[in-house]
Amino acid sequence: xxxxxxxxxxxxxxxxxxxxxxxxxxxxxxxxxxxxxxxxxxxxxxxxxxxxxxxxxxxxxxxxxxxxxxxxxxxxxxxxxxxxxxxxxxxxxxxxxxxxxxxxxxxxxxxxxxxxxxxxxxxxxxxxxxxxxxxxxxxxxxxxxxxxxxxxxxxxxxxxxxxxxxxxx
Amino acid sequence: xxxxxxxxxxxxxxxxxxxxxxxxxxxxxxxxxxxxxxxxxxxxxxxxxxxxxxxxxxxxxxxxxxxxxxxxxxxxxxxxxxxxxxxxxxxxxxxxxxxxxxxxxxxxxxxxxxxxxxxxxxxxxxxxxxxxxxxxxxxxxxxxxxxxxxxxxxxxxxxxxxxxxxxxxxxxxxxxxxxxxxxxxxxxxxxxxxxxxxxxxxxxxxxxxxxxxxxxxxxxxxxxxxxxxxxxxxxxxxxxxxxxxxxxxxxxxxxxxxxxxxxxxxxxxxxxxxxxxxxxxxxxxxxxxxxxxxxxxxxxxxxxxxxxxxxxxxxxxxxxxxxxxxxxxxxxxxxxxxxxxxxxxxxxxxxxxxxxxxxxxxxxxxxxxxxxxxxxxxxxxxxxxxxxxxxxxxxxxxxxxxxxxxxxxxxxxxxxxxxxxxxxxxxxxxxxxxxxxxxxxxxxxxxxxxxxxxxxxxxxxxxxxxxxxxxxxxxxxxxxxxxxxxxxxxxxxxxxxxxxxxxxxxxxxxxxxxxxxxxxxxxxxxxxxxxxxxxxxxxxxxxxxxxxxxxxxxxxxxxxxxxxxxxxxxxxxxxxxxxxxxxxxxxxxxxxxxxxxxxxxxxxxxxxxxxxxxxxxxxxxxxxxxxxxxxxxxxxxxxxxxxxxxxxxxxxxxxxxxxxxxxxxxxxxxxxxxxxxxxxxxxxxxxxxxxxxxxxxxxxxxxxxxxxxxxxxxxxxxxxxxxxxxxxxxxxxxxxxxxxxxxxxxxxxxxxxxxx
Numbered sequence: 026x027x028x029x030x031x032x033x034x035x036x037x038x039x040x041x042x043x044x045x046x047x048x049x050x051x052x053x054x055x056x057x058x059x060x061x062x063x064x065x066x067x068x069x070x071x072x073x074x075x076x077x078x079x080x081x082x083x084x085x086x087x088x089x090x091x092x093x094x095x096x097x098x099x100x101x102x103x104x105x106x107x108x109x110x111x112x113x114x115x116x117x118x119x120x121x122x123x124x125x126x127x128x129x130x131x132x133x134x135x136x137x138x139x140x141x142x143x144x145x146x147x148x149x150x151x152x153x154x155x156x157x158x159x160x161x162x163x164x165x166x167x168x169x170x171x172x173x174x175x176x177x178x179x180x181x182x183x184x185x186x187x188x189x190x191x192x193x194x
Numbered sequence: 195x196x197x198x199x200x201x202x203x204x205x206x207x208x209x210x211x212x213x214x215x216x217x218x219x220x221x222x223x224x225x226x227x228x229x230x231x232x233x234x235x236x237x238x239x240x241x242x243x244x245x246x247x248x249x250x251x252x253x254x255x256x257x258x259x260x261x262x263x264x265x266x267x268x269x270x271x272x273x274x275x276x277x278x279x280x281x282x283x284x285x286x287x288x289x290x291x292x293x294x295x296x297x298x299x300x301x302x303x304x305x306x307x308x309x310x311x312x313x314x315x316x317x318x319x320x321x322x323x324x325x326x327x328x329x330x331x332x333x334x335x336x337x338x339x340x341x342x343x344x345x346x347x348x349x350x351x352x353x354x355x356x357x358x359x360x361x362x363x364x365x366x367x368x369x370x371x372x373x374x375x376x377x378x379x380x381x382x383x384x385x386x387x388x389x390x391x392x393x394x395x396x397x398x399x400x401x402x403x404x405x406x407x408x409x410x411x412x413x414x415x416x417x418x419x420x421x422x423x424x425x426x427x428x429x430x431x432x433x434x435x436x437x438x439x440x441x442x443x444x445x446x447x448x449x450x451x452x453x454x455x456x457x458x459x460x461x462x463x464x465x466x467x468x469x470x471x472x473x474x475x476x477x478x479x480x481x482x483x484x485x486x487x488x489x490x491x492x493x494x495x496x497x498x499x500x501x502x503x504x505x506x507x508x509x510x511x512x513x514x515x516x517x518x519x520x521x522x523x524x525x526x527x528x529x530x531x532x533x534x535x536x537x538x539x540x541x542x543x544x545x546x547x548x549x550x551x552x553x554x555x556x557x558x559x560x561x562x563x564x565x566x567x568x569x570x571x572x573x574x575x576x577x578x579x580x581x582x583x584x585x586x587x588x589x590x591x592x593x594x595x596x597x598x599x600x601x602x603x604x605x606x607x608x609x610x611x612x613x614x615x616x617x618x619x620x621x622x623x624x625x626x627x628x629x630x631x632x633x634x635x636x637x638x639x640x641x642x643x644x645x646x647x648x649x650x651x652x653x654x655x656x657x658x659x660x661x662x663x664x665x666x667x668x669x670x671x672x673x674x675x676x677x678x679x680x681x682x683x684x685x686x687x688x689x690x691x692x693x694x695x696x697x698x699x700x701x702x703x704x705x706x707x708x709x710x711x712x713x714x715x716x717x718x719x720x721x722x723x724x725x726x727x728x729x730x731x732x733x734x735x736x737x738x739x740x741x742x743x744x745x746x747x748x749x750x751x752x753x754x755x756x757x758x759x760x761x762x763x764x765x766x767x768x769x770x771x772x773x774x775x776x777x778x779x780x781x782x783x784x785x786x787x788x789x790x791x792x793x794x795x796x797x798x799x800x801x802x803x804x805x806x807x808x809x810x811x812x813x814x815x816x817x818x819x820x821x822x823x824x825x826x827x828x829x830x831x832x833x834x835x836x837x838x839x840x841x842x843x844x845x846x847x848x849x850x851x852x853x854x855x856x857x858x859x860x861x862x863x864x865x866x867x868x869x870x871x872x873x874x875x876x877x878x879x880x881x882x883x884x885x886x887x888x889x890x891x892x893x894x895x896x897x898x899x900x901x902x903x904x905x906x907x908x909x910x911x912x913x914x915x916x917x918x919x920x921x922x923x924x925x926x927x928x929x930x931x932x933x934x935x936x937x938x939x940x941x942x943x944x945x946x947x948x949x950x
Contacts, residue, residue, distance in 0.1 A: 074922040075815065077861040077910050077934070086905065091572065093903040124904045183542045 043141040052128040059170040063119045071115040121174040154191035203244045209295045211247035212239040214626045217288050224281035255294045265317040265678045302484040385449040392468045398438035403462050411458040416448035570610050571897040577606050578918035621699045622650040624662045635674045642681050642692040649699035652680050654706045655801035668771045669794050670709040677714035703876050713791040717786040719743045744786045748772040809891040810857045813865035818925045826874040860935045875928050910934045
């Protein structure tokens with residue numbers, strides 16, 4: 026199940042001068058968004074190989090046409106459980122800094138253009154201890170939480186392991 | 195690229211090899227070798243560099259190597275005894291030549307070294323009544339492109355210029371027998387005199403034939419004289435180096451018939467390109483004499499070369515049947531043929547066997563090999579996918595297909611081995627940079643150091659070679675700066691004033707292990723620990739074993755040097771080394787004995803590209819264990835297991851107590867495990883461990899895929915691979931896995947756990 030991101034998916038008619046084009050997706054009843062430029066492709070769920078002693082939200086690694094990348098469970102990252110992945114779940118493949126990673130979400134909803142001015146800074150959420158939320162966008166029906174992908178991923182790799190080791194020490 | 199620029203590149207590549215040989219020989223002599231052959235080899239190397247440099251207009255390089263060559267010539271001629279020669283000076287000069295070559299290559303202004311030049315001029319001065327000008331523009335034939343310089347120079351100067359040619363030659367082999375003695379010998383033998391004229395078409399080289407091959411087809415003992423006619427060669431400006439303009443006259447005294455001679459030559463030359471006539475009717479004698487351009491030396495050299503070909507008839511035959519062996523004067527011109535560029539000589543030229551059986555080789559862009567390598571990697575994956583697919587076919591179809599796939603597997607593997615072999619290189623390429631580093635550091639630090647290299651011919655993949663230089667440089671710097679004491683301190687401690695650093699490479703457990711050992715003071719554990727505590731890296735109340743303290747040397751931001759020096763001491767060295775090494779899937783460790791010295795051991799995979807692996811299953815997960823680490827597998831049920839007081843399980847294996855680890859537990863495998871098999875594996879330190887797994891799925895070659903690229907290091911695994919069904923499996927790293935197991939048992943020292 027691969028979903029092409031095309032022009033026709035636009036919901037707002039004309040992009041404004043200083044606008045951000047955002048892909049929105051759902052985890053449970055919450056809506057998240059990332060800049061469309063970071064999305065490389067969207068593919069259906071595929072079994073991953075778990076990594077030993079990785080952070081809880083690291084689902085494992087998978088093979089994307091010869092490249093190995095890690096898949097992060099967004100549900101676990103935001104602390105609302107573990108996704109029971111089925112064929113209808115979706116992996117959003119993203120480019121973050123110099124790495125490629127997969128983000129496990131329930132479904133992809135839309136691509137929207139939002140004026141930069143409509144992006145509000147994230148309120149100082151006590152529960153967002155890793156700073157995963159970069160900002161909020163108010164749409165007609167929804168509140169979209171813009172993700173700081175680097176923070177989502179940073180917590181998975183080496184840093185999480187050393188942090189865990191330090192915590193144990 | 196125009197042919198000359200391309201040749202120039204080849205020349206610089208050759209220079210690297212020649213410089214390596216030069217340094218190596220000088221080093222051997224400095225260490226007490228009395229072998230005149232070493233002197234000759236060193237002389238030839240610098241001579242070849244000079245020759246090539248002249249052709250490409252690197253004036254500074256020519257000037258310096260000229261003086262250098264002259265001093266070495268004193269040794270060669272025996273005017274200066276080998277024992278009295280200033281090899282330290284010579285080694286510094288070889289470094290200077292390397293700098294000049296680098297400057298010429300990068301088109302940078304050359305650094306003048308009047309000090310070294312002056313010192314060189316002194317060599318042999320006092321012994322010498324009238325200093326003899328050393329071969330000013332040598333007419334002999336050094337190997338490789340450098341020789342082209344001489345050839346071009348002669349051609350350019352309208353030939354006769356090939357000066358006072360009879361410099362006794364770069365070769366210590368008696369050139370005498372060839373021109374002088376052979377005719378005498380020939381007259382005593384039966385046969386008749388024949389004259390062979392060879393006038394090849396200009397495209398000779400492009401046909402990948404060189405004159406030496408043609409001449410080599412003749413029985414060497416029958417050749418009386420060879421004359422080369424260079425009169426057809428156009429001036430340098432208009433010379434296309436891929437054209438052959440040489441003409442040869444060969445005087446033969448032979449028992450072979452004209453037809454037999456014809457048969458020996460006509461496979462390499464067209465019928466109209468040569469003619470054979472009895473020598474009696476010699477109308478061309480006058481003509482030949484009227485060709486003053488033919489430098490006698492060239493003829494003499496060719497005869498000498500042929501004479502050398504003589505003693506080994508089968509080698510000669512081989513040379514005749516294979517196009518383009520290296521080593522003769524015309525060879526460099528062949529090097530310009532774009533299709534097949536002959537490489538420079540690796541071994542000292544004087545090695546008889548090397549000269550007779552130069553393997554044919556080609557220089558190839560690394561990029562092309564890499565592309566090939568990637569492609570082979572993809573084929574391997576596809577092939578194992580095919581194997582999976584075929585399993586589901588009905589039996590009759592399966593049997594036939596399986597046979598084909600089996601052949602394919604074998605061929606794929608062979609293909610892969612060959613491509614890998616193409617990339618393999620001896621670590622010498624890196625090792626030979628180290629003597630210079632040591633010399634220069636010794637001078638800066640005021641220490642006396644002897645560097646011993648072992649296992650330079652250990653081969654590893656190109657990818658690893660490139661990554662070795664930095665860690666080795668750091669390790670040697672560290673040993674010289676922190677490890678070795680000053681000569682006075684050493685004398686006080688009752689050690690020889692001169693410290694020794696050993697650099698040893700070997701293959702072990704499917705890895706290359708490189709050890710840097712010094713006989714210095716060892717790690718000062720008190721100081722190291724105090725420092726680590728002051729930096730908060732170790733808790734004040736933590737009790738560390740001596741070995742654990744030693745490993746702190748790899749922690750970030752630690753340096754025990756009392757003052758920061760130019761060399762090391764900023765505390766960035768060893769921790770950077772550790773990180774670089776680990777990112778390559780390698781490991782570094784240290785063993786220190788206070789007062790006795792210190793040993794750093796670096797273990798790296800032989801290649802970063804593929805490995806032979808055993809696929810195993812544990813619970814729902816599959817893993818790959820590098821086959822190189824596996825010693826034996828056996829049923830767990832038949833192996834008696836005991837439990838040590840701390841809960842560690844051990845098994846008896848071949849009379850030894852071997853620790854047992856359960857893979858599922860260590861790696862946190864999913865699903866329930868049902869351990870049936872124990873794999874006895876070897877660690878880098880040479881210990882054995884048992885690893886309990888559920889099932890051995892198979893054995894296959896796997897393509898190594900980085901986990902670091904898109905994720906990070908994974909404890910217990912060195913990398914990952916893609917199995918036939920497209921799923922990812924981790925490639926286990928036994929040593930890292932053991933550390934992972936150990937870290938579960940006790941409080942982990944996060945800064946230490948990677949080091950041991």
